[in-house]
Amino acid sequence: MADLRVNICGVELKNPIIPASGTFGFGREFDEIYDISCLGAVATKGLTLKPRAGNPTPRIAESRGVILNAVGLQNPGVEHFIEHDLAWLRAKTKVIANVAGATLSDYEAICARLDGLVDFIELNISCPNVKCGGMAFGIRPQDVKEVTHVSKRALRKTPLIVKLSPNVESIAMNAQAAEAGGADCISLINTLTGLAVDIERRRPVLANNTGGVSGAGIKPIAVRMVYEASRAVGIPVIGMGGITCAEDALEFMMAGAAAVQVGTQNFTDALACAKIAEGLGAWCDAHGVERVSELTGTLKMNREGA
Numbered sequence: 001m002a003d004l005r006v007n008i009c010g011v012e013l014k015n016p017i018i019p020a021s022g023t024f025g026f027g028r029e030f031d032e033i034y035d036i037s038c039l040g041a042v043a044t045k046g047l048t049l050k051p052r053a054g055n056p057t058p059r060i061a062e063s064r065g066v067i068l069n070a071v072g073l074q075n076p077g078v079e080h081f082i083e084h085d086l087a088w089l090r091a092k093t094k095v096i097a098n099v100a101g102a103t104l105s106d107y108e109a110i111c112a113r114l115d116g117l118v119d120f121i122e123l124n125i126s127c128p129n130v131k132c133g134g135m136a137f138g139i140r141p142q143d144v145k146e147v148t149h150v151s152k153r154a155l156r157k158t159p160l161i162v163k164l165s166p167n168v169e170s171i172a173m174n175a176q177a178a179e180a181g182g183a184d185c186i187s188l189i190n191t192l193t194g195l196a197v198d199i200e201r202r203r204p205v206l207a208n209n210t211g212g213v214s215g216a217g218i219k220p221i222a223v224r225m226v227y228e229a230s231r232a233v234g235i236p237v238i239g240m241g242g243i244t245c246a247e248d249a250l251e252f253m254m255a256g257a258a259a260v261q262v263g264t265q266n267f268t269d270a271l272a273c274a275k276i277a278e279g280l281g282a283w284c285d286a287h288g289v290e291r292v293s294e295l296t297g298t299l300k301m302n303r304e305g306a
Contacts, residue, residue, distance in 0.1 A: 002284030003291045004277070006040065006259050008236050009159035009184045011119050013040035013094055013259060016292060017249065017277040020240050020263035021046055021098035021122065021163075022071065024273075026085040031092065033270050038277060041094035043261060044081065046124050048100055049110050051077040061196040061205040065217030067264055068194050070208035073100055073124075078110055086117060096161065100124040107137075107147055108154045116157035123151055123183075126165030126190040138165040138190075141177035148181025159184040161238065164229070167193050171225045172232035179233045187238035187261065188229055189222045215264040216242045223255050230256025230297060244272070246279030253292070254299040 004015035019030070021043040027036050036042065054074025061068040075081075078099070089095050097118040101107040111121055125147055126138035137147040144162070152160050162178040164171065166189040178186050191212025196205040204210070222241025230237045239257030242264075243249055249260045265272040284292055 002281050002289055003293075004281055004284070005291075006293050008238070008258055009120070011094060011159065014038075015040045015277045015280065016253065016257075016259035017273050017280065018043055018096065018238070018259060018261045019266060019273050020261035021096075021124065022069075023263040023266045026081065027089055027092065028085070030266070030270060030273075034274050035092075036273075037092045038274055039093050040259060040277075041096050041119065042089060042092070043096040043098050043122055044085075044089075045075050046073045046098045046100050047075055047078045047081055047110065048073060049078055049106055049113075051075065051080065056207040058205065058207055059211070061211065063194075063196055063213075066194070066213050066215035067267070068196050068206060068211035068213055069191070070206045070211035072208065078113055082113075082117065090118075094119040096120040096122050098122040098124050098163070104137075104147060104150045107151045111151045111158075111160070112154040114158065115155045118158060120159050120161050120185070121151070121155065122161040122163050122187060123148065124163050124190075126163055126167075138174075139168055141170075141173045144174050144177040145181040148178050148183050152182035161185040161187050163190055164188040165190050166221065166225055166241075172228045175229035175233045175237075179235050183235060185236045185238060186229060186233065187240065189218075189225050189241045192218060192221070214241070216244050218242045219248060219251075223251050226252055226257050227255040227299065243276070244268075246276050246283055249276055249280055250283060250295065253295045254297070256297045256299070258293070258296050 006016045055072030059070040095118040162183040194213035219242030226239040236258040239252035240261035
């Protein structure tokens with residue numbers, strides 16, 4: 001049997017499969033379907049200092065091969081999470097707390113509050129469907145560096161993951177900015193910004209007008225960006241974007257990801273993450289791969305003109 005364990009910033013995960021933030025809640029509902037302790041970690045729903053009601057409805061729209069969401073970081077707030085969900089989730093698997101803020105001080109405060117309580121903090125600076133400032137921090141490299149630095153100085157015990165936006169000029173430059181700011185790891189990609197039109201009303205489908213695009217259709221873009229980012233930094237990379245099966249996860253790992261997050265596929269198949277973890281082991285066994293971690297960064301690009 002292949003060894004599926006991976007080590008991210010000194011934290012050992014039993015496998016590299018992680019449900020992505022915003023697609024798995026805090027894990028309780030999925031645990032009623034299967035034991036989520038089979039997963040490497042869970043990335044929580046995005047957390048803010050205070051509860052957020054999110055955006056008005058409709059805030060989900062389907063399109064071919066993708067969905068658009070403009071949920072707007074609806075969440076019960078960090079204190080509710082700590083009181084009601086954290087202990088239960090930590091007993092199941094490793095915990096990645098995804099956090100967001102409207103100001104630099106928000107990021108600093110929420111990181112300080114969660115320091116030492118979770119296994120990782122994932123800094124959401126790239127959500128394209130909120131009007132609270134989070135997206136602004138994820139565009140320009142200098143802003144990425146600043147919000148990373150402010151968040152990192154609040155942490156003494158917990159590794160910091162910075163989640164990068166694809167809606168930028170250079171993903172490599174923003175990855176380097178996160179590393180320069182003190183990030184221990186980066187994750188990418190967050191959703192692309194998109195628009196769906198109701199042609200009968202001649203209005204956007206979403207009440208928020210635009211939303212974040214995710215799903216199988218964005219995978220080639222995400223794989224390319226993971227490849228570029230992983231070659232630009234010396235810290236671990238967690239890849240995501242359109243993963244539906246073990247073979248998709250393998251593409252990301254070969255392109256440079258040490259672990260992967262699975263998002264929209266959880267809506268299509270509640271068992272997706274468990275199936276992908278199982279499929280990853282089966283592929284490794286069939287191909288004589290003893291440790292899945294050996295696959296990270298093994299992609300060999302074709303020579304130009306070959």
